[in-house]
Amino acid sequence: xxEKSTTVxxxxxxxxxxxxxxxYVFGPNYTIDGDELGGNRKKSIVGLSNPANDCFINSVLxxxxxxxxxxxxxxxELHRRELDGPEIYNQLPDPDEQLREKRADRVRExxxxxxxxxxxxxxxxxxxxxxxKKTITARGFIQALEFAYRTRxxxxxxxxxxxxxxxxxxxxxxxHAGVKARQRAQKALDxxxxxxxxxxxxVRVDDGTENGLPAIIDTKLKEIDNEYGFPxxxxxxxxxxxxxxxxxxxxxxxxxxxxxxxVPQKSSTTLSACFDxxxxxEYIDDFRCDKCRLEHAVEVKMKDLSRSRxxxxxxxxxxxxxxIQTALATDPEAALDGVTLPPAEHAPKRRIARHMRITxxxxxxxxxxxxxxxxxxxxxxxxxxxSFPERLPLGGILNQKFFKLLAIVCHxxxxxxxxxxxxxxxxxxxxxxxxxxxxxxxQSRATSENPSRVQSPRLPARNGTDRDLPALNISTPASxxxxxxxSPSEPSRSxxxxxxxxxxxxxxxxxxxxxxxxSSSSRVSFQSTNSTSKQNLSPTSAPRGSSxxxxxxSSSMSRASLADRNASATDTEVSVASRLRRRRKPVDxxxxxxxxxxxxxxxxxxxxxxxxVYLLFYEMEKTPNELP
Numbered sequence: 001x002x003e004k005s006t007t008v009x010x011x012x013x014x015x016x017x018x019x020x021x022x023x024y025v026f027g028p029n030y031t032i033d034g035d036e037l038g039g040n041r042k043k044s045i046v047g048l049s050n051p052a053n054d055c056f057i058n059s060v061l062x063x064x065x066x067x068x069x070x071x072x073x074x075x076x077e078l079h080r081r082e083l084d085g086p087e088i089y090n091q092l093p094d095p096d097e098q099l100r101e102k103r104a105d106r107v108r109e110x111x112x113x114x115x116x117x118x119x120x121x122x123x124x125x126x127x128x129x130x131x132x133k134k135t136i137t138a139r140g141f142i143q144a145l146e147f148a149y150r151t152r153x154x155x156x157x158x159x160x161x162x163x164x165x166x167x168x169x170x171x172x173x174x175x176h177a178g179v180k181a182r183q184r185a186q187k188a189l190d191x192x193x194x195x196x197x198x199x200x201x202x203v204r205v206d207d208g209t210e211n212g213l214p215a216i217i218d219t220k221l222k223e224i225d226n227e228y229g230f231p232x233x234x235x236x237x238x239x240x241x242x243x244x245x246x247x248x249x250x251x252x253x254x255x256x257x258x259x260x261x262x263v264p265q266k267s268s269t270t271l272s273a274c275f276d277x278x279x280x281x282e283y284i285d286d287f288r289c290d291k292c293r294l295e296h297a298v299e300v301k302m303k304d305l306s307r308s309r310x311x312x313x314x315x316x317x318x319x320x321x322x323x324i325q326t327a328l329a330t331d332p333e334a335a336l337d338g339v340t341l342p343p344a345e346h347a348p349k350r351r352i353a354r355h356m357r358i359t360x361x362x363x364x365x366x367x368x369x370x371x372x373x374x375x376x377x378x379x380x381x382x383x384x385x386x387s388f389p390e391r392l393p394l395g396g397i398l399n400q401k402f403f404k405l406l407a408i409v410c411h412x413x414x415x416x417x418x419x420x421x422x423x424x425x426x427x428x429x430x431x432x433x434x435x436x437x438x439x440x441x442x443q444s445r446a447t448s449e450n451p452s453r454v455q456s457p458r459l460p461a462r463n464g465t466d467r468d469l470p471a472l473n474i475s476t477p478a479s480x481x482x483x484x485x486x487s488p489s490e491p492s493r494s495x496x497x498x499x500x501x502x503x504x505x506x507x508x509x510x511x512x513x514x515x516x517x518x519s520s521s522s523r524v525s526f527q528s529t530n531s532t533s534k535q536n537l538s539p540t541s542a543p544r545g546s547s548x549x550x551x552x553x554s555s556s557m558s559r560a561s562l563a564d565r566n567a568s569a570t571d572t573e574v575s576v577a578s579r580l581r582r583r584r585k586p587v588d589x590x591x592x593x594x595x596x597x598x599x600x601x602x603x604x605x606x607x608x609x610x611x612x613v614y615l616l617f618y619e620m621e622k623t624p625n626e627l628p
Contacts, residue, residue: 046126047133047134049135063408077178109148171232230257231363236254237252243351249290258366261368262370305317319338366616388613401620402621404619407616408613425591
């Protein structure tokens with residue numbers, strides 16, 4: 001008997017170890033990418049060396065490395081160029097095409113995306129998860145940027161915002177050059193396919209009828225160009241309205257890759273107040289409105305016409321008045337041919353209202369807080385506290401967008417000297433990490449949606465009076481996920497088989513307490529079952545003179561045991577589910593990076609950098625359909 005108990009105990013220990021190994025193999029374990037499970041081991045990221053006042057470069061690159069949408073753009077853009085082939089991007093445009101860059105070699109470099117490729121390689125190196133302290137240099141990316149602009153980047157206390165500006169503008173130019181190259185290649189394909197066979201064919205659409213529904217499709221439909229766009233690029237619209245004649249100028253749209261906000265000269269302010277300074281309605285005096293100027297010209301021409309004596313002069317003035325009135329009715333901003341307007345200094349000055357708004361929100365909005373205060377002889381730094389939120393709302397009520405803070409760049413020191421450091425959220429999502437790849441499987445294993453059909457062994461009691469009596473075997477339903485009891489003296493059965501089919505003479509009327517197992521939930525279930533049986537269902541506790549029915553005893557014992565086991569299994573599922581929820585809860589970590597020095601911090605530490613914050617990087621929150 002002792003050998004059998006030892007064998008069963010060894011089997012239980014082995015099963016427990018196998019269950020633990022199964023959880024760690026198939027459970028959500030992503031300590032490299034997502035770092036979800038945490039741990040006591042100190043983890044870090046790759047730092048950047050600072051050989052010659054490169055903190056303004058290092059801080060911006062570390063902030064860019066934490067922007068997921070930027071990395072997705074770099075992957076898509078470079079992969080698309082590889083699929084298209086180098087011949088598309090090596091082809092130079094036509095000489096008559098209007099381009100900002102005139103030199104052929106510069107145009108080819110823009111189409112090839114040299115800086116885009118160098119930045120992707122740089123960010124990939126920064127996003128490694130080293131197992132030891134690691135420091136690299138940004139020299140390769142700096143050389144690519146200097147070669148693209150044909151100049152050297154000075155290390156003499158440069159500005160981080162200026163460096164971000166030249167990097168973002170270059171990336172935007174390379175993106176648009178690639179789009180134009182693809183458009184030229186598509187146009188060439190359209191021209192070559194003009195003389196091919198007929199482009200319309202008849203097909204039958206299955207609509208449930210015997211012959212189908214006839215339809216005609218065009219085989220020369222242009223391929224849809226799924227351009228994701230440069231994530232930093234947005235569009236802003238400004239409009240002017242004359243407060244005298246109420247004429248509204250045509251909206252002027254401009255593109256931007258970052259927004260510069262003026263910090264007011266006060267002790268403290270908010271980021272929303274700085275946005276109000278850029279997007280609020282501004283009133284400007286002494287402005288010469290085009291419509292008011294044309295109306296003034298009509299008045300002057302009418303006076304000249306009344307004083308004119310020559311017929312030719314009258315005809316000329318009448319013709320000019322007609323043109324001016326036509327322009328007033330159609331487009332006061334258009335140039336007038338053959339009309340001599342009065343001098344501009346004689347036109348009346350008006351008060352105008354100027355309003356700016358963001359019409360196209362970028363996926364990543366980079367905000368520059370301008371802290372420079374320029375006097376006649378010197379310049380100082382505005383040290384006002386600027387509070388900024390972790391979740392930034394922008395836009396109107398109908399088109400409101402929400403942005404999440406992912407990185408900031410801070411500056412410590414004066415206007416002429418100091419040091420830059422960056423704060424970067426420890427945040428990765430697909431395709432760079434897979435935080436939910438095994439979550440459904442792990443939860444199904446934990447809640448035993450597909451439990452094993454092999455019953456667990458049950459040990460006999462060591463009680464001397466009940467040692468040789470068979471134990472009552474009641475199987476647990478598969479929905480509870482608890483292991484079934486199996487008497488060592490009987491063969492295994494299916495989970496649906498119970499001992500209720502046995503005759504009453506074979507029932508064990510006293511139920512021994514089993515040996516404690518490794519599962520705490522099973523131990524509680526067994527103890528509660530047996531305590532109930534001993535206290536309430538024992539035949540010795542029946543009143544004298546009453547008739548004892550073994551069948552009713554078996555039925556009541558089965559119901560009580562099943563109820564206790566179901567309650568225990570439900571408690572186990574709830575506890576396991578709560579542990580899984582606690583394990584999957586994302587840890588809000590940030591990295592505080594000063595060149596090669598890296599420390600871990602919290603969101604509260606980042607939001608507390610109100611006097612030093614200089615650049616903020618917000619990423620647009622994604623809907624469930626937009627998640628990668």
